[in-house]
Amino acid sequence: MSRRGRGSAPAAGPVQRPPAGALRRTLGVIRPHTGGARLLAGGGLLAVLVEVAARLLEPWPVSWVVDGVIPAVTGQGVPPGTTQLLVGAGVAVLVVAGMRAGAAYLSTVAFALVGARVTTRLRAHLHERLLGAPLTFHETARSGDLVQRVVGDVGRVQEVAVTAGLPLFANVLTVVGMVVVVLVLDPLLALVVVAVLPLLVLSGRTSAKRITGASRSQRTQEGAMAGDAGEAFAAVRTVQAYGLVDHLSARLRGNDAKGLADGVRTKRLTAGLERRTDVVVGAATAVVLVMGGWRVLQGAITPGELVVFLTYLKTAFKPLRDLAKHTGRIAKAAASGERIADALDEAVPERDRSWARPLRRTPGRSLAVDVEGLVVGHPGRTPVLRGADLRIRAGETVALVGASGAGKSTLLQVLLRFLEPQDGTVRVDGHDVTAVTRESLRAATAVVLQDSVLLQGTLADNVRLGRLDATDAEVEDALRRAGLGSLLDVLPEGLATSVAERGATLSGGQRQRVAVARALLRDPALVLLDEPTTGLDARSAAEVLGSLLELSRGRTTLLVTHDPALLHHVDRVVALEDGRLVERPRPAAPVAAAQEVGR
Numbered sequence: 001m002s003r004r005g006r007g008s009a010p011a012a013g014p015v016q017r018p019p020a021g022a023l024r025r026t027l028g029v030i031r032p033h034t035g036g037a038r039l040l041a042g043g044g045l046l047a048v049l050v051e052v053a054a055r056l057l058e059p060w061p062v063s064w065v066v067d068g069v070i071p072a073v074t075g076q077g078v079p080p081g082t083t084q085l086l087v088g089a090g091v092a093v094l095v096v097a098g099m100r101a102g103a104a105y106l107s108t109v110a111f112a113l114v115g116a117r118v119t120t121r122l123r124a125h126l127h128e129r130l131l132g133a134p135l136t137f138h139e140t141a142r143s144g145d146l147v148q149r150v151v152g153d154v155g156r157v158q159e160v161a162v163t164a165g166l167p168l169f170a171n172v173l174t175v176v177g178m179v180v181v182v183l184v185l186d187p188l189l190a191l192v193v194v195a196v197l198p199l200l201v202l203s204g205r206t207s208a209k210r211i212t213g214a215s216r217s218q219r220t221q222e223g224a225m226a227g228d229a230g231e232a233f234a235a236v237r238t239v240q241a242y243g244l245v246d247h248l249s250a251r252l253r254g255n256d257a258k259g260l261a262d263g264v265r266t267k268r269l270t271a272g273l274e275r276r277t278d279v280v281v282g283a284a285t286a287v288v289l290v291m292g293g294w295r296v297l298q299g300a301i302t303p304g305e306l307v308v309f310l311t312y313l314k315t316a317f318k319p320l321r322d323l324a325k326h327t328g329r330i331a332k333a334a335a336s337g338e339r340i341a342d343a344l345d346e347a348v349p350e351r352d353r354s355w356a357r358p359l360r361r362t363p364g365r366s367l368a369v370d371v372e373g374l375v376v377g378h379p380g381r382t383p384v385l386r387g388a389d390l391r392i393r394a395g396e397t398v399a400l401v402g403a404s405g406a407g408k409s410t411l412l413q414v415l416l417r418f419l420e421p422q423d424g425t426v427r428v429d430g431h432d433v434t435a436v437t438r439e440s441l442r443a444a445t446a447v448v449l450q451d452s453v454l455l456q457g458t459l460a461d462n463v464r465l466g467r468l469d470a471t472d473a474e475v476e477d478a479l480r481r482a483g484l485g486s487l488l489d490v491l492p493e494g495l496a497t498s499v500a501e502r503g504a505t506l507s508g509g510q511r512q513r514v515a516v517a518r519a520l521l522r523d524p525a526l527v528l529l530d531e532p533t534t535g536l537d538a539r540s541a542a543e544v545l546g547s548l549l550e551l552s553r554g555r556t557t558l559l560v561t562h563d564p565a566l567l568h569h570v571d572r573v574v575a576l577e578d579g580r581l582v583e584r585p586r587p588a589a590p591v592a593a594a595q596e597v598g599r
């Protein structure tokens with residue numbers, strides 16, 4: 001990933017983007033996924049309002065008691081109805097406490113549910129978008145960093161939205177409510193409280209900017225680290241064989257240290273903000289205490305009302321201190337939200353042309369392929385194919401040979417629409433590939449690559465990736481046709497045998513045949529094979545060859561290979577030379593073929 005450091009160039013130091021922008025982008029990312037959770041959010045909001053009202057009512061029974069008992073304390077006798085007042089105050093405290101507890105519980109549950117629903121949708125959307133992104137995107141992105149965004153960053157946004165966003169919202173409402181009540185009681189005293197607020201907002205804003213910057217940098221480091229770790233685990237055999245464990249661990253430690261430094265900076269900034277808030281609020285309390293006492297002496301307010309003032313200030317203390325704490329956490333979540341927004345912005349799905357139509361195919365019928373004057377290259381590079389022509393009749397098998405880097409795999413990428421022709425045309429069954437939908441073209445095609453990837457799951461699950469609705473019988477038939485019948489017979493759990501991640505528990509040849517079984521299940525009209533036997537020993541290669549012949553029989557097949565043994569079995573051989581395709585005689589014997597390919 002490029003622009004804002006998809007792990008490659010971590011953004012460090014001062015902030016490049018104001019937190020308001022980061023926060024706005026985060027909210028923009030969340031908003032489309034809130035549909036359906038709005039009713040629940042509305043209920044949660046109502047509960048928050050009730051909780052805020054309870055918080056505002058809380059000190060009033062105390063005020064009644066203070067004002068009620070003062071005459072007795074000052075020797076003016078016990079006013080009538082004092083007992084009822086005391087009992088009433090006690091009941092009121094109980095009612096308000098119950099109201100507050102119930103409302104707080106309901107709002108927490110409601111917002112936790114909203115958070116979970118929205119997050120599930122956002123995560124699924126991000127995952128789908130990234131998985132469907134063009135290969136050019138994935139060529140520069142690091143998979144570990146993308147995983148970090150899908151799992152870690154989305155999780156952090158959710159966690160903070162529920163545990164900080166909600167309290168922050170309730171706290172802001174509480175402070176506003178308190179200011180209103182205090183204004184009604186004594187505008188002069190209220191002025192002191194109101195004067196403090198802009199100070200707090202200003203200091204919060206500046207700190208939030210810095211915290212977002214440090215958090216963003218920390219998250220980028222974490223993404224880079226996830227990228228490093230993901231690559232290392234994926235290549236664990238090479239890492240151990242080359243004795244690279246210490247080297248790669250040291251690299252991870254280096255990245256970790258940089259990330260931790262940013263983490264400490266974030267903590268320092270947050271702690272600074274919280275302590276500044278303490279001092280400002282403490283100063284405001286001192287002023288209210290002095291001025292409040294003076295106003296009571298003047299008779300402007302009652303002692304009970306002064307108690308309300310002071311209780312409000314004490315109660316406001318907590319929201320304000322929390323406000324500082326939550327500002328920091330929200331700034332961190334905004335940094336995560338930005339990373340999600342960046343990924344969504346950059347992983348723009350490839351759109352089919354507006355006139356593109358699905359490729360219609362009749363089951364069992366193959367498709368002819370016509371390549372005419374094809375010019376194509378990788379983004380930012382000079383074209384690899386420069387005027388290539390090729391015609392493959394329906395059902396024909398053509399081998400494509402050529403030196404390493406000649407552009408053989410590039411041609412397959414064009415046939416799969418991973419790359420767009422810069423000039424010339426590629427037709428499948430007479431239709432220009434750019435005028436058919438990618439989905440239908442790929443649905444008609446099966447691919448077997450040099451190193452077939454298996455996913456965690458059972459053997460059947462892995463074959464079924466070729467066609468998700470295939471029955472067990474169809475899966476078994478495909479495996480047997482791919483030459484894995486004897487393996488299936490000796491496996492105690494048969495189709496239900498677990499396959500380790502990336503197929504580590506199968507041999508290279510078996511993995512390739514599972515991939516062929518997967519392709520067979522698709523009943524493809526076009527088969528693309530990219531060096532399917534490379535890296536296998538002679539015996540495994542011969543076994544895989546058998547399954548490949550079964551797959552290509554009667555199907556239009558383009559086979560990229562360096563393996564002379566495969567060339568006997570094809571109808572024609574074409575070679576890629578200087579960006580063009582030239583017909584070659586089909587070798588008569590493996591030795592001759594080897595010489596031919598090795599030219």
Ligand SMILES: Nc1ncnc2c1ncn2[C@@H]1O[C@H](COP(=O)(O)OP(=O)(O)OP(=O)(O)O)[C@@H](O)[C@H]1O
Pocket residue numbers: 139378379381384402403404405406407408409410411
């Ligand atoms: N994603 C990419 N981005 C930029 N250049 C690329 C990319 N993939 C391949 N290339 C370049 O395009 C050229 C053709 O590559 P391609 O993989 O098609 O060759 P090939 O004939 O299949 O080679 P091999 O037999 O070694 O697999 C090479 O010079 C390669 O460096």
